[in-house]
Amino acid sequence: MIIAERRPIPEILRNIENYQKILVLGCRGCVAICSAGGDREVSIVAEAIRLARTLQGKPIEVLEDTFIRQCDPEYLEPLKDYQGKVEAVVSLACGVGVNLIADLYPEIRVYPGVDTSFYGANLSLGEWVEKCRGCGDCIIDRTAGLCPIARCAKNLLNGPCGGSQGGRCEVRKDMPCIWHEIVERLKARGELEKLLEIWEPKDWRPAGGDGLRVRVREDLRLNGGKKPWR
Amino acid sequence: MEIKSHLEELLSSGKFVVTAEIGPPRNADPEVIKKKAKILKGYVDAVNITDCQTAVVRVSSMASAVLVMSEGLEPVMQMTCRDRNRIGIQADLLGASALGIKNLLCLTGDHPKFGNHPQAKPVFDLDSIQLIKLVRGLKEGRFENGEEIKGRRPYFFIGAAENPFAEPFDFRPLRLAKKVKAGARFIQTQIIYNVEKFRKFMERCRELGLLDKVYILAGITPPKSLGMAKYMKYNVPGLEVPDEIIKRLEDAKDKKEEGIQIAVDIIQQVKEIPGVCGVHIMAIEWEEAVPEIVKRAGLYPREEAPSFMPPFVVEKVVEKVVEKPVEVIVEKIIEKPVEVIVEKVIEKEVPLEGEMAEEKIFTLIEILSDLKASLKSLKAGMESLEEGIARLEEEFLKKKEARPIRKEVIKRPEERPVERETFIEEKPKIEEKVEEVVVKPEAKEVKPEVKPEVKPEIKPEVKPEVKPEVKKEEAPEEIKPREEEKIEVKPVIEKPEAKEIVEEKTKVEVKPEVKLETKPEPEVKVEAIKIGGLKGIYRPLSERAKNLPQDLYMEKATGEIKEVVIGKGDRAIKVGGVSTLNFHFFEGEMKNGVKFAFEILDIKPEDWPESLSKYYRDVFHDPALWAKKCVEEYGAEAICLYLVGTDPNFLNLPPQHAKKVAEAVVKAVDVPIIVWGSGNAEKDVEVLREVADIVGERGAVIGPIVEANHRTLAAVAMGYNTPVIASSPIDVNLAKQLNILLENMGLPLDKILMDPSIGALGYGLEYTYSVMERIRLAALFAQDTKLQVPFICSIGREVWKTKEAGLPTDELMGKAESRGILMEALTGVTLALAGGDLLIMRHPKSIELCKELFRGLSMS
Structure with a gap:
């Protein structure tokens, strides 16, 4: 899922400095699961804003709402009801949600309430770790399912660098050297020769090097779709 | 066809080659590079030019290579994948070849995290093996994309690096094979100290049939000092320094001489290993050592390069x-x-x-x-x-x-x-x-x-x-x-x-200016330090609470605070080791009690109130005498040297000054020493690195380490095996976080003293108290192992800078001296109750006062 982190309250406050009435809008998608922007966080952020503004002597009215998702135009429909009622929206959805609101409702002033961080897994309560970088050209079939693009600090493709020591990465000593693990696993499977051929330089276009990434499934599209995309 | 490089010529004719390394300067001065080249000329066959090693910005490898050529020395240009994508790399390679550079060492490169621009976006579009293959492609006339190079093709003698000691160990020869397959013609290895392990690596390379395909040059580095050897041992991943090398350096009188000899010995040994075609001497910031090593190893003179002609x-x-x-x-x-x-x-x-x-x-x-x-x-x-x-x-x-x-x-x-x-x-x-x-x-x-x-x-x-x-x-005749x-x-x-x-200059040299002022010193009568004992008769708790069941008031801790040893020999002290809240003797032990260190400064204090100054004024000019006085007259069991003069926002004295002062203090007293930097994260790195060299062997504590500099300073501390002060701004989580970071670096918890950043009486003492208490409760009762570390509290500094400690005697505020003493003593006692294990204080009387009280509290 997409992992996000709540932005520091002072930064949120700075963005809404001049407003008297705002909406804090959560999302029940990824950000709710990673405890950054679900119902609970909406009420926490809203309360923090109220408190801070009261302290500043500039009380503010903060409405709270949480949509099922913010990455679908349909789910954003109810936002129309807030149009004109609030001066700004602080969205606790990932960057996708904020962008889509900005795209669909140009008259609404929307501000991000979270920093969108990475695609990760929830390892244990309160811990999320990156597992994928969305590079658009999956290679983990050759690396025992472990991704060196996301998990090697140098994105190496031809084996561990000289900094691998004791199975740890020299850049993040608290993290395993993913290449060490790949080597160990393939060795155990008797497939080490997979690593002996030289891996060619990666094509980074699917990773975004080619501009905005778009996916189309023609069979699902209605009436020729919505080109150009915005 | 292209003319081979001198290095390639020698290797292909079976000669044993010697290469060295030049690290370009961090400025635009060409002379630095040329000077280094001059030192090496005639002693090596070619010289590597690093490509911003350890990710620190320096003169580019290509430009330096050209400068080296102008000195008649053949360069080996290094190229990393860290800073350029395949477009930048190819452009630079065409340029390098056009300038006449013929040797190229292809590396992945150190991660920017280790350099001076950790914020930089790491490129790593290619890795070293892909880079090697790309260069071979260029030589053969095609760009990375397959397009043909029309016109002159670049020519390079392609090299690569390999670390025989990195893990997974048995994959390393295979990775070397990949590099050879990609097109590497020579290999320069990581620094070798563990010759046996290297021998095994070479044996494996032989089995893989690599020795016929590639020339392997063994990496040699003379350790310049014991500290450097230890630093490499503990801090450089994939570098094995056997204890025997450390021992040799420890025992040696002249460390540099021994370092050179170690390098020579290793060269002699690796020379005999089949497949070793030469040595690559990396005398880091010590190029002068190379000629001596080459001579002693019997590798001098080198073969003359055939009239080397740079294009410039x-x-x-x-x-x-x-x-x-x-x-x-x-x-x-x-x-x-x-x-x-x-x-x-x-x-x-x-x-x-x-x-x-x-x-x-x-x-x-x-x-x-x-x-x-x-x-x-x-x-x-x-x-x-x-x-x-x-x-x-x-x-x-x-x-x-x-x-x-x-x-x-x-x-x-x-x-x-x-x-x-x-x-x-x-x-x-x-x-x-x-x-x-x-x-x-x-x-x-x-x-x-x-x-x-x-x-x-x-x-x-x-x-x-x-x-x-x-x-x-100096020498007018020397021309x-x-x-x-x-x-x-x-x-x-x-x-x-x-x-x-000139005035500004003399400011930097501290000692002379102070001396003059201190001579006509007013006769200050310093009263006796002794303080009368506590009045009253002590009744143990067991007696006072005899009517209560024990489990009503007793709650034994489940954790214990680590013991940290400061100093070495007879005078070494231990702090920590408590298994209860401080002074709860009915619940557990305080093995080592609360310890005190007298604080001295590296410069003459400017703002110390008279009531404090009068005890030390006669020794203000000389930190060594000052330390001596604390020990001999006031019975100090430890000295804290606060290097306030090095503060960039104050006098900004250079690290050499700190080193000099530390040297004098170390000589003057035999009690344990704590060296406390200015608190400026950047400057402290420079200063403490120098000072550790002096105080390290005394087992002195160095600090403060903060998150911003923990990486470098932890490495320094590990190198010298000294305890450290981990300083965090009054917060449980930040304190814990820093301990974790330090532990991750490899520094054990029993080498850490926590400085929670304290506030003096009336200046945030309560806040400090509650944070320290919470940390201590977590450590003792919640098994929070990362917090089971003793506290060090710098009290004197906080107390004596307050306005109240400095105000003169008057009716409203009472006597100046007792006011200051009480403020310091109260702060000390309070923080000791909160868990303080080592208190740094200034006034001899307040220390005595605290001690007296603690003696009373310890009766049970």
């Missing part, structure tokens, strides 16, 4: 400038790469016409900025001068009429120069004596051009063989051709215009 001839113009007010002589060497393909034309006149018509102010700016630039490249000892120049610049640019600038070149009697003096009637009177050292017809041509407006940037034509001014005070720049300072204190700068 570098023309030299030497300019000498003397700035009177500062008394600085700067000799600059300006070089212009000129496309000369003629023979060895070194002497060529510089056209001056074009430079004549500019305004004076710009010339001034230029002189001064040139001066500044030259100055920067000099060693730290000259730092103070920089300020002087900056000041001058400001002075001149603001009101340049105010002072005449005198610019002259000092002449030497040995030569019979044509001397010219030009006076100009304009306001900023510039008096210039240009000295032509070599009388040549060109000199005459220059003459008329100088007249109209004397422009400082007119470069008096001087041939490279010119002998620059010699240090007068050697020298090309490196030189700055000279003469302490001309009488001259009023020089005074400003």
Whole structure:
């Protein structure tokens, strides 16, 4: 899922400095699961804003709402009801949600309430770790399912660098050297020769090097779709 | 076809080769590189130029390679994948080849995290193996995309690196095989200290049939000091330094000599290993060691390179400038790469016409900025001068009429120069004596051009063989051709215009200025330190609470605070080791009690109130005497040396100053020492690194380490095996976080003292108390192992800077001295109750007071 982190309250406050009435809008998608922007966080952020503004002597009215998702135009429909009622929206959805609101409702002033961080897994309560970088050209079939693009600090493709020591990465000593693990696993499977051929330089276009990434499934599209995309 | 590089020629004819390494400077000074090249010339067959090693910005490898070539030495250009994508890499490779660079070492590169721009976006578009393959492709006439190179193809003798000691160990030879397959022709290995492991690695390479395909050069580094060896052992991933090497250095009297010998021994051993075709000597920032090592290893002389011809001839113009007010002589060497393909034309006149018509102010700016630039490249000892120049610049640019600038070149009697003096009637009177050292017809041509407006940037034509001014005070007869720049300072204190700068200079050297003031010292009667004991009779808790069941008031801790040993030998002290809240003797033990350290400063204190100063004034001028007094008169069991003078926002004294003071203190006392830096994260790294070299073997504590500098300082601490102070801003989580970070670096928890950043009585004491108490409760009762570390509290500093401690005696505030003592003692006692294990205090009486109270509290 997409992992996000709540932005520091002072930064949120700075963005809404001049407003008297705002909406804090959560999302029940990824950000709710990673405890950054679900119902609970909406009420926490809203309360923090109220408190801070009261302290500043500039009380503010903060409405709270949480949509099922913010990455679908349909789910954003109810936002129309807030149009004109609030001066700004602080969205606790990932960057996708904020962008889509900005795209669909140009008259609404929307501000991000979270920093969108990475695609990760929830390892244990309160811990999320990156597992994928969305590079658009999956290679983990050759690396025992472990991704060196996301998990090697140098994105190496031809084996561990000289900094691998004791199975740890020299850049993040608290993290395993993913290449060490790949080597160990393939060795155990008797497939080490997979690593002996030289891996060619990666094509980074699917990773975004080619501009905005778009996916189309023609069979699902209605009436020729919505080109150009915005 | 292309001509092979000298290195390739030697290797392919079966000669045992020697290569070395040059780290380019972190400024634009070509002389640094050339100087290093000169040292190595004749002793090595080729020299590697690092590509911003450890991700620190330096002169680029390509530019340095060209400079090295101009010294007649063959370069091995290093290219990493860290900073360029495949477009940048190929562009640079074409350029390098066009400039005549023939050897290339392909590396992945150190991650930016380890460098001085950790914020940089790491590129790593390719990895080292893909890079090798790309270079081979270029040689064969195609770009990475497969497109054909039309016209001249680049030619490179391709090298790669391999670390025989990195893990997974058995994959390393396979990875080397990949590099060979990709096109690597020679390999330079990681530094070898563990020869046996390297032998195994080579054996495996032989089995894989690699030795016939690639030339392997063994990496050798002479350890320059014990600290460096330890640093490499603990901090450089994939570098194995056996204990035996550490032991050799520990036992050696002359560490440098031993370091060289270690390198020579390793060379002798690896030479015998089949497949080793040469050695690559990486004398990090110690190029001078290379010739000695090469000689001793019996590898001298080297085969002459067949008339090595760089595509560039570098023309030299030497300019000498003397700035009177500062008394600085700067000799600059300006070089212009000129496309000369003629023979060895070194002497060529510089056209001056074009430079004549500019305004004076710009010339001034230029002189001064040139001066500044030259100055920067000099060693730290000259730092103070920089300020002087900056000041001058400001002075001149603001009101340049105010002072005449005198610019002259000092002449030497040995030569019979044509001397010219030009006076100009304009306001900023510039008096210039240009000295032509070599009388040549060109000199005459220059003459008329100088007249109209004397422009400082007119470069008096001087041939490279010119002998620059010699240090007068030292050895007037010593006249050697020298090309490196030189700055000279003469302490001309009488001259009023020089005074400003001189004063600034003396500020840096602390000791002399203080001495004078301290002589006529008013007789201060220092009262006896002893304090009467506590009144009353002690009744143990067991008696007082005899009517209560024990489990009502007793709650035993489940954790224990680690014990940290400070110092070495008989006088070493232990702190921590408590298994209860402090002074809860009915619940557990306080093995080591609360310890105290007397705080001394590296400079004369300026703001200490009289009530405190009077105890130490006689020794303020000398930290060593000061420390001695604390120990001998006041019974200090530890000394905390607070290096406040190094604070960039205060006196900004250089690390050398700190080192000197530490050296003196270490010599003067045998009690454990705590060295506390200025608290500026960046400066502390420089300062403590120097100081650790002195105090390290005494087991002294160094700090404060904060999150911003924990990486480097933890490495320093591990290198010298010293305990550290982990400093965090009054917060449980931040304190814990820092301990975790340090532990992750490899520093064990029993080498850490936590400094929670304390507040004095009336200045946040309650807050400190509650944070410390929470940390201690978590450590003792919640098994929070990362917090089971003793507290160190710097109390004196916080108390004695308060307004209340400094106010004079009056009716409202009472007696000044007892007020200060009580404030310090109360803060100390409070924090000891909160869990403080080691208290750093200043007033001998407040320390005595605390001790007395703790003795009372300990009765049970």
